[in-house]
Structure formats: C-alpha cells, structure tokens
Amino acid sequence: MAQSRAHRKMSLGPGFWPVTIALTIVNVAISYVIAVFPFEQLVPIVGAPADQIDTLFRFMSVIGNAIFVYVLGYLVYFAIVWRWRPSDGPDAIGVQVHDVPKLEFWWTVVPSIIVAIIAIFSVRIWAGMQNTPGDVLTMEAIGHQFKFEFRYPKMKNSVYDSMHVPVDTPVTLNVTSADVLHSFWSPSLRIKADMVPGLVQTLRFTPEHIGKYAIICTEFCGTQHANMAAALYVDSQQAFGAWLSAQARQQGQASAPVALGSGQAAAGQALFGQKCSTCHSIGPFNQKIVGPGLGHLFNDPAHPALVTGEKASPAAISHILISGYQGPIGVMPNRQANALSNQDIANLVAYLTSLSQKKQR
Amino acid sequence: MAVAAHAGFIGGDTHDHIHPEPQGFIRKYVFSLDAKVIGIQYMVAAFLFFLISGLLAEVVRTQLLVPRGAILSNDTYNGVYSLHGSSMVWMVIIPLMTGAFGNFVMPLQIGARDVAFPWLNLLSFWLFPVSAVILFSSFLIGAPDAGWTEYPPISVQGPAGTSLWCIAIFLIGISSTMTGLNFMVTIVKMRAPGMTFTRMPLFVWASLATALLNMVATAALSAATAALFMERQFNVPFYDPTRGGSPLLWQHMFWFYSHPAVYIMILPGFGIVSEVFPTFARKPIFGYKMIAFSSIAIALLGFMVWAHHMFTSGMAPWLALPFMILTMVIAVPTGIKIFSWLATLWGGKIHFHPAMLFSLGFIATFTFGGITGVFLSSVPFDYDAHGTYFIVAHIHYVLFGGSVFALYSGLYYWWPKITGRMMSNTLGVWHFWLTFLAFNVTFLPMHLLGLWGMPRRVAQYQLHPEFQFWNDVASVGSYVLALSTLILIYNMVQSLLRGRRAPGNPWNARTLEWMTTSPPPYYNFRTIPAVLKNPYNFGEPLPYIGLDEAESAGSTHPPAGSSPLPAHA
Numbered sequence: 033m034a035q036s037r038a039h040r041k042m043s044l045g046p047g048f049w050p051v052t053i054a055l056t057i058v059n060v061a062i063s064y065v066i067a068v069f070p071f072e073q074l075v076p077i078v079g080a081p082a083d084q085i086d087t088l089f090r091f092m093s094v095i096g097n098a099i100f101v102y103v104l105g106y107l108v109y110f111a112i113v114w115r116w117r118p119s120d121g122p123d124a125i126g127v128q129v130h131d132v133p134k135l136e137f138w139w140t141v142v143p144s145i146i147v148a149i150i151a152i153f154s155v156r157i158w159a160g161m162q163n164t165p166g167d168v169l170t171m172e173a174i175g176h177q178f179k180f181e182f183r184y185p186k187m188k189n190s191v192y193d194s195m196h197v198p199v200d201t202p203v204t205l206n207v208t209s210a211d212v213l214h215s216f217w218s219p220s221l222r223i224k225a226d227m228v229p230g231l232v233q234t235l236r237f238t239p240e241h242i243g244k245y246a247i248i249c250t251e252f253c254g255t256q257h258a259n260m261a262a263a264l265y266v267d268s269q270q271a272f273g274a275w276l277s278a279q280a281r282q283q284g285q286a287s288a289p290v291a292l293g294s295g296q297a298a299a300g301q302a303l304f305g306q307k308c309s310t311c312h313s314i315g316p317f318n319q320k321i322v323g324p325g326l327g328h329l330f331n332d333p334a335h336p337a338l339v340t341g342e343k344a345s346p347a348a349i350s351h352i353l354i355s356g357y358q359g360p361i362g363v364m365p366n367r368q369a370n371a372l373s374n375q376d377i378a379n380l381v382a383y384l385t386s387l388s389q390k391k392q393r
Numbered sequence: 394m395a396v397a398a399h400a401g402f403i404g405g406d407t408h409d410h411i412h413p414e415p416q417g418f419i420r421k422y423v424f425s426l427d428a429k430v431i432g433i434q435y436m437v438a439a440f441l442f443f444l445i446s447g448l449l450a451e452v453v454r455t456q457l458l459v460p461r462g463a464i465l466s467n468d469t470y471n472g473v474y475s476l477h478g479s480s481m482v483w484m485v486i487i488p489l490m491t492g493a494f495g496n497f498v499m500p501l502q503i504g505a506r507d508v509a510f511p512w513l514n515l516l517s518f519w520l521f522p523v524s525a526v527i528l529f530s531s532f533l534i535g536a537p538d539a540g541w542t543e544y545p546p547i548s549v550q551g552p553a554g555t556s557l558w559c560i561a562i563f564l565i566g567i568s569s570t571m572t573g574l575n576f577m578v579t580i581v582k583m584r585a586p587g588m589t590f591t592r593m594p595l596f597v598w599a600s601l602a603t604a605l606l607n608m609v610a611t612a613a614l615s616a617a618t619a620a621l622f623m624e625r626q627f628n629v630p631f632y633d634p635t636r637g638g639s640p641l642l643w644q645h646m647f648w649f650y651s652h653p654a655v656y657i658m659i660l661p662g663f664g665i666v667s668e669v670f671p672t673f674a675r676k677p678i679f680g681y682k683m684i685a686f687s688s689i690a691i692a693l694l695g696f697m698v699w700a701h702h703m704f705t706s707g708m709a710p711w712l713a714l715p716f717m718i719l720t721m722v723i724a725v726p727t728g729i730k731i732f733s734w735l736a737t738l739w740g741g742k743i744h745f746h747p748a749m750l751f752s753l754g755f756i757a758t759f760t761f762g763g764i765t766g767v768f769l770s771s772v773p774f775d776y777d778a779h780g781t782y783f784i785v786a787h788i789h790y791v792l793f794g795g796s797v798f799a800l801y802s803g804l805y806y807w808w809p810k811i812t813g814r815m816m817s818n819t820l821g822v823w824h825f826w827l828t829f830l831a832f833n834v835t836f837l838p839m840h841l842l843g844l845w846g847m848p849r850r851v852a853q854y855q856l857h858p859e860f861q862f863w864n865d866v867a868s869v870g871s872y873v874l875a876l877s878t879l880i881l882i883y884n885m886v887q888s889l890l891r892g893r894r895a896p897g898n899p900w901n902a903r904t905l906e907w908m909t910t911s912p913p914p915y916y917n918f919r920t921i922p923a924v925l926k927n928p929y930n931f932g933e934p935l936p937y938i939g940l941d942e943a944e945s946a947g948s949t950h951p952p953a954g955s956s957p958l959p960a961h962a
C-alpha cells in the first residue's frame with residue numbers, strides 16, 4: 033500500500049530553506065535567553081540541589097523550545113504556503129505522498145536520542161540527590177492540619193512555623209505527617225516530598241545562601257490548606273547556634289507543660305489589659321482591632337471554630353498562645369514575642385474561658 | 394482486486410439485513426438501540442455537563458481574582474474545583490470522545506449497521522446521566538473537596554458528598570468498561586467486507602486503542618472507588634495507615650486507571666485530527682501505518698507509566714526511574730504523530746474550515762502540553778513542579794488544548810453528518826480564534842505561577858499577594874473563553890433552526906461515513922459496500938463498490954460549479 037510517489041525529485045516548496053534558517057536563528061536566540069535567564073531572581077535558590085535542578089530545567093527548556101518552535105513554525109508556514117487558492121479550482125488535490133520511510137526513520141531515531149539524553153541527565157541529577165556528604169544536621173518535619181512542626185536533635189520540644197538551618201551544612205530532613213497527606217515544598221529548594229502518615233520520606237539539601245525562604249504545603253489537606261505555610265531561615269553558623277541556645281533556654285523554662293487547671297481568671301484579666309488589648313477586644317469575633325474579638329471563643333455561632341480550625345478548648349487556646357498563629361486576619365505573636373510564662377498562659381486561658389461562660393448565663 | 398476474496402477474509406459476520414426502524418418517541422429517542430442516536434444522546438448530555446463544569450471553572454477563576462478569595466469560603470471553593478475536575482474528566486471529555494463520536498462515527502466508518510451489542514450500549518449510555526446527576530447532587534449534601542483525585546485519608550474524612558462521588562465514578566467506570574468491550578468486538582468483528590486492518594480509517598484505529606484501555610484499566614478505578622466507599626461508610630480500613638491500610642494503595646489504583654485515562658481522552662482526538670487533516674489538505678495522511686501503530690504503542694505503554702504521578706508520594710525512590718524512562722519513551726510515538734501531521738500539510742491544498750483550524754490549533758497547543766509533559770516526567774524537575782500550578786497548566790494544555798480542541802474539530806467536521814445541517818463558517822472561524830487566544834491567555838501564565846510558588850487547589854493565596862497579577866490575567870482569559878463558547882452555541886442553534894441542508898459528503902471526504910445521506914438512515918447503508926483500498930488516496934476513484942446509488946449520490950462529485958469546501962481564508 034505504500035506506493036510512495038515521492039521518489040521523483042521534488043522541490044520542498046517555496047521558501048522552505050529560508051524558513052528553516054529563520055526558525056533556527058529564532059531558536060538560537062531563544063536558547064540564549066533561556067541560558068542566561070535569571071530564574072534565581074524570580075525564585076531565589078537555597079543551594080544544592082536547587083542549582084542542578086535549574087540547570088536541568090534550562091537544558092530541557094532549550095530542547096523543548098527548539099522542538100516547539102520548529103513544529104509551530106512549520107505548521108504556520110506550511111499552512112500559508114500550501115493553502116488552497118481559488119485559482120486551483122474546486123477539485124484541486126495535494127501532492128499524493130504516502131510515506132517517506134527515510135524521513136520517518138529519522139524522526140523516530142532523533143527524538144529517541146533526545147529523550148535518552150534527557151533521561152540520562154535526569155538520572156544523574158537524581159542519583160546525586162540520594163546522598164548528602166557528611167550528614168551534619170538530621171531533623172524532622174511533621175505535617176499537621178494546618179501547620180508545619182519541626183524537630184531538632186537534642187531539642188526537647190518542637191518548633192512550629194519556622195525552620196532554621198545553618199548555612200553550608202548538609203541537611204537531611206525526614207518528613208512525615210500526623211494526620212492526612214501534606215507535602216513539604218520550598219520553591220527555593222526546588223524539591224518536595226509528600227508528608228504521608230505512617231511513612232517517612234527523606235529530603236537532602238545543602239543551604240548555601242543566608243536568607244528567608246517559603247515553605248508551602250502542596251498536597252490538599254483540608255479547609256485551610258491554602259494557608260498552610262512556614263518560613264525557612266538559612267542562618268549563619270553563629271546565628272544558628274544562637275538560635276539553638278535561645279530555643280533551649282526558653283524550652284528549659286517552658287518545657288514543663290502548662291498546668292491549665294492552675295489558671296486564675298482575675299490575674300489573666302490584668303495581664304490581658306497589658307499584653308493583649310492593643311490587638312483584641314473582648315467583644316464578639318467580628319469586633320476586630322488587629323486581631324479578632326475574644327469574648328465569645330466558645331459560644332459564637334458566627335465563629336464555631338478557632339482561627340486554626342480547631343474546636344475551641346482551653347488546650348487549643350493555650351496552643352495558640354504558645355505557638356502564635358498566622359492566618360488571614362494577621363499575625364498572632366507566639367509566647368516568646370508576648371513573653372508569657374506558663375502561669376501567664378494558664379491565667380489568660382482561664383480568663384478567656386470565663387468570658388464565654390459569663391455570656392452563656 | 395476481487396471483492397469476493399475480501400468478503401471471504403472478513404467472514405460472514407456482517408449484519409447484512411435491515412431491521413425495521415422502531416416507531417414511537419421513547420423507542421426512537423430515549424431508549425434507542427441505534428448507536429447514532431445513542432451518540433447524539435451522549436453528545437447532548439455531555440455538552441450540557443460541559444457548560445456546567447465550565448461555569449464551575451469560571452467560579453474558580455473568579456475566586457482567585459484577589460488573594461483572599463473573592464466570593465467563596467474555602468470549603469465551598471474546594472467543592473467547586475473538585476467537581477469541575479471530576480465532571481470535566483468523567484462526564485464531559487471521556488463521554489464525548491468514546492460515547493459521542495465513537496458511537497456515531499465509528500460504526501459508520503467501518504460500514505457496520507450498529508455496534509456489536511446494542512443493548513449493552515443502551516445500558517452504558519444510561520449509566521452516564523445517572524452517574525452525572527449523582528455527582529452533581531453531591532453539592533446538596535457537601536461536595537467532595539479533595540480534587541478529582543480524592544486522595545485518602547482526607548477523602549475518607551471529607552464531606553458526605555464524597556460517598557456520592559464514589560458511587561458516580563464507580564458507575565461511570567462500569568459504563569466505560571462496557572463501551573470498551575462493545576467497541577472492541579465491533580471493530581474486530583463487524584468491519585465491511587474488504588476492510589482489512591490497514592484499510593481502517595484512523596479514527597477507527599484510535600477507537601480500537603481506546604477500547605483496549607477502557608476495557609482493561611477502568612476496572613482498577615471501579616475497585617478503588619468501591620474500597621473508598623466502604624472505608625467511608627463501613628469503616629473498612631483500606632487506606633488508613635493507623636489500621637494497616639495504605640494511602641498509597643489508592644494512588645496506585647487510581648493512577649493505574651487515570652494515566653491510561655489521559656490516553657482515553659486524547660487518542661480519539663488524535664483520530665479526529667487524522668481524519669480532518671487529509672480531508673482539508675486534500676492529501677493522503679502521511680505515514681498511515683506509523684500513525685495507526687503509534688496509537689497502539691501509546692495505549693500499551695500507557696499501562697506502564699502510572700507512577701509518574703507519584704514521584705513525590707513516597708514509593709521506593711528508585712522506582713521513579715523506570716517510570717520516568719517509560720514515560721519519556723511515550724514521547725517518541727507521540728512525536729511521530731505530530732511530525733506525520735505536519736508532513737500531511739506539506740504539499741497540500743489546505744482549506745481553512747473551522748474543523749481544520751481547530752486541528753491546526755490542536756497541534757500547537759498539544760505539542761506545548763506534550764513538551765511540558767516530558768519535563769514533568771523528569772524526576773528531579775517533578776520534585777519541584779509537582780502539585781503546583783505548573784501541573785494545572787500542563788493538564789489544561791493537553792486536556793483543553795488537546796482533547797477539547799480535537800472535540801471542537803470533530804464537532805465542526807461531523808456536524809453536517811449528524812444533523813443534516815451546515816454550520817456558519819464565519820462564526821466557526823471566530824470561535825476558533827477567540828478560543829485559541831483566550832486559551833493561551835488563561836493557561837500560559839499558570840506555568841509561571843506554579844514554579845513561582847503557587848500550589849494547586851488553593852482557595853486563597855494571601856501569603857503571596859504578588860501572584861495576583863497573573864491570576865487576574867488568567868481569569869480574564871477564562872471569561873473570554875466562556876464568551877467564545879457562546880459563539881459556538883449560537884452557531885449550533887442557528888444551524889439547527891435555519892442552516893443550509895447538508896449534502897451527504899459536504900467536504901468531499903473519502904471515508905465511509907460520508908458515503909451515505911446526512912443524517913444517515915437508521916440502517917446506515919442500504920447495502921454494505923466492499924472496501925478495496927485505504928480510504929485516503931485523493932485523486933483516485935473511491936475505493937468502495939456496492940454502495941447504494943441514491944444514498945451515496947453526491948459523494949464522488951462535489952455539487953457542480955462550486956467548491957465543496959466553502960471557507961477560504
């Protein structure tokens with residue numbers, strides 16, 4: 033059936049070679065732009081392996097762009113040059129070629145080679161990501177609805193919402209989840225791993241640039257999925273050391289769990305006036321100053337759950353006071369920022385609880 | 394060549410006598426056994442769901458106009474995007490590709506009077522609107538909120554409507570399996586005498602590959618949704634890790650179906666483009682065999698790549714590599730198709746009919762989506778792009794720029810055959826350009842947003858107000874897309890009301906469906922023709938003998954004095 037009639041020497045049609053050259057020039061120009069384009073200004077990079085993944089992306093973009101420009105270019109060019117013209121008459125037909133086996137051979141082989149090159153390049157970068165030399169800092173990240181928890185070796189308590197790592201130190205990060213699926217992604221790391229309950233996955237990277245970067249949850253995890261985020265701080269070695277010891281000091285003081293039962297509502301009321309009333313009223317939720325009104329935490333039909341999505345309970349409130357919370361309304365400072373002792377927290381919770389109870393009666 | 398030899402080759406399976414057409418509205422239009430009527434039923438229902446899901450998409454884009462979310466609470470928004478995705482995949486694109494065009498066109502193209510199992514076909518169809526109604530009614534009791542992929546454990550805890558989602562997807566899965574079986578038997582056993590495999594139109598080849606996928610892969614989806622339903626309703630811990638289940642089990646089962654499903658959604662589209670190109674370029678399709686076999690190759694490889702959706706999910710890390718390599722291999726047969734289509738244009742006499750424009754547009758946008766697909770198959774890059782708007786952009790380039798463009802192309806191509814009326818070319822050209830531009834304005838910026846740091850499935854992006862500009866651009870694009878759809882609707886309505894009557898073969902095409910009246914009679918062909926050759930040899934006499942003269946009148950010659958192909962740019 034392959035009665036190829038293409039063997040008689042045919043011209044490739046008007047303008048074929050000039051168009052091919054023009055497309056090639058366009059490709060070279062675009063490849064150059066891709067090669068020098070400063071991706072790392074749009075999304076700054078933390079260090080390895082982000083730099084290699086950018087190189088891979090650049091490489092694939094150059095190839096992908098070349099293929100796309102040729103396909104689109106010939107598509108438009110053929111459509112214009114080989115269009116039907118009224119002078120052709122209604123019955124005009126095109127050149128009756130069925131096959132050009134040589135051409136088909138090459139457009140099977142060349143893409144196979146290109147794909148093989150991309151595959152080899154990808155495998156090499158992947159292999160490099162499987163081991164971090166030196167294994168200096170091993171830590172954990174745990175996903176919760178809707179916040180990130182970080183655990184450091186030799187540190188008793190977890191840190192929430194911000195992750196500190198020292199510069200130039202390989203990091204091995206084990207990620208998992210306490211409830212549903214989440215995903216740990218930092219665009220600046222260029223890598224992510226799903227946080228799966230009952231399963232630990234490992235991410236390895238070496239931070240090289242001091243700064244603050246985003247950590248984002250990329251696996252749907254519920255109502256507040258869109259706002260589940262944390263900050264990644266790459267600190268200098270000294271700053272990291274200082275942060276660690278500050279953390280240890282605070283925790284030494286705070287490591288005893290808050291004894292909520294010991295709270296005194298009256299003491300809490302006094303403290304509220306000093307530390308909280310700049311941002312909070314004791315009216316209903318909608319009576320906002322900077323933060324929401326706190327008078328009806330337990331019994332406001334317009335606001336059935338806390339801003340964290342948890343049901344109002346003394347424990348959940350004390351958690352907000354300890355860790356702080358960043359939500360749509362703004363930033364609720366954590367205990368360090370508000371300088372709250374365990375007793376302060378117990379008192380404040382007792383006071384806030386009593387407010388709701390008064391309204392109920 | 395002698396006809397008798399070929400008749401012997403095929404065997405005596407062709408259904409050679411004409412049944413009387415059933416009378417009465419119900420038997421004729423509601424519970425019809427005629428594949429053409431069933432095809433139209435699919436088309437009407439799926440187009441309706443297309444409009445509904447399109448509206449949901451506009452709601453999504455409106456919500457994302459401002460960083461805090463413009464109109465909906467997070468929970469409502471999550472339900473909206475989940476239903477948009479689920480319905481576009483299962484209630485729109487798959488039913489249109491196989492149910493609508495497969496049923497209407499494929500039996501005609503092989504010279505059959507109907508599909509092999511008309512009653513099964515009837516059942517397949519009726520499961521479809523039933524499951525769609527179940528799916529949409531989940532809005533009433535709390536729509537599923539975890540996206541069209543419904544990953545557990547969150548989907549186990551999700552709103553009550555998630556159980557309805559399970560039922561709906563289970564039922565539509567059964568319907569797909571049955572259609573796959575039906576088409577497989579039809580294509581293998583019911584071709585006209587002389588129609589060897591290499592004389593089949595390319596849409597039939599594509600339908601054959603799709604039927605294989607539908608038949609084999611869909612079972613995994615049905616099993617997975619049944620298990621999710623049981624976990625939700627009866628607390629059987631298939632997916633709960635604290636009780637010995639595995640969340641990854643769902644992902645494997647889901648993608649074992651849903652990766653082949655992307656080929657279920659695109660292969661028939663390849664078939665449509667392969668029909669439209671020869672007709673409007675007045676040339677044989679270039680590399681017929683390569684296009685036909687590459688469909689089968691894609692279908693077979695399509696079973697072996699599902700875990701490329703799971704590089705970050707937590708399978709053994711090295712397992713990603715074989716899946717990456719196999720995925721990249723699929724790019725080769727896909728590339729062969731694209732190059733063959735380009736070569737089909739070369740040396741043609743190209744008519745810019747709207748069907749042709751959409752096929753040309755398909756090449757541009759689908760190639761782009763295919764290339765970003767290869768990017769994503771590269772494991773290290775996927776570690777970055779997975780779960781972001783880059784994926785959202787990719788999926789829309791292949792499913793909208795690919796599947797939907799091909800469907801539009803097929804709609805303009807076969808509309809006269811289906812309805813017996815012509816559409817307005819001018820409106821069609823407007824529809825194309827507006828859709829093409831608005832499509833790119835909507836989805837191109839999403840690549841950037843994704844790599845910049847915007848995850849998919851977010852109701853708000855208030856932590857990153859810098860994303861607003863490109864989100865707004867995308868939203869404006871989506872409004873223009875909606876507008877362009879109105880042009881199509883207007884065109885269809887005016888064609889039905891006062892369109893010119895369509896001749897049997899308005900485009901002077903050469904495949905069998907054009908060798909009968911428009912619309913075709915109940916029995917398709919009064920006499921089943923014998924097929925002598927591959928259909929695409931323009932300039933040669935038509936390769937059919939034994940066609941009924943009156944029925945096929947006008948097939949061989951265009952109406953005197955005018956070009957049969959009215960639109961010229």
Ligand SMILES: [Cu+2]
Binds near residue numbers: 653698702
């Ligand atoms: Cu896939």
